[in-house]
Every structure is written in C-alpha cells, then in structure tokens.
Amino acid sequence: xxxxxxxxxxxxxxxxxxxxxxxxxxxxxxxxxxxxxxxxxxxxxxxxxxxxxxxxxxxxxxxxxxxxxxxxxxxxxxxxx
Numbered sequence: 001x002x003x004x005x006x007x008x009x010x011x012x013x014x015x016x017x018x019x020x021x022x023x024x025x026x027x028x029x030x031x032x033x034x035x036x037x038x039x040x041x042x043x044x045x046x047x048x049x050x051x052x053x054x055x056x057x058x059x060x061x062x063x064x065x066x067x068x069x070x071x072x073x074x075x076x077x078x079x080x081x
Contacts, residue, residue: 015071
C-alpha cells in the first residue's frame with residue numbers, strides 16, 4: 001500500500017472511530033478523550049497494519065491523534081471546500 005493510500009485509509013478509520021466514540025458519548029453523556037478515539041482505531045487495525053519506521057519521530061498513535069484532532073476541529077476538511 002503506498003503512503004497516500006495508507007493515509008487515506010487511516011483517515012477513514014479515524015473518521016469512523018470519531019463517529020462511534022462521539023455518538024456513544026452523545027447517547028450516554030459520558031465525555032471522551034482523544035485517546036479513546038486512538039484506542040478505537042488501534043483496536044480495529046489488522047495485525048499487519050503498517051506503522052512508521054523506528055527512525056521516524058512520530059508513532060502511529062501520534063499520527064492518529066493528530067488526525068482525530070483535525071477531524072474534531074474540522075481542520076482536515078478546510079482544503080476540501
């Protein structure tokens with residue numbers, strides 16, 4: 001899987017997790033943290049899902065955290081308009 005396809009897949013998975021976690025929060029009144037979204041994405045990834053190389057400064061959790069923040073704030077969609 002090339003990097004662009006991998007990023008698109010991870011964004012889709014993160015959007016799904018945001019929807020699920022935020023929806024559950026809305027129904028139960030229990031607040032959530034970004035880590036709850038990151039955990040949901042990580043749990044849903046296949047065992048062989050690529051992770052950044054050990055040489056990189058960012059972990060996969062860092063990337064998912066950034067994506068989740070951008071989804072929640074809408075920043076990820078600003079260039080799409």
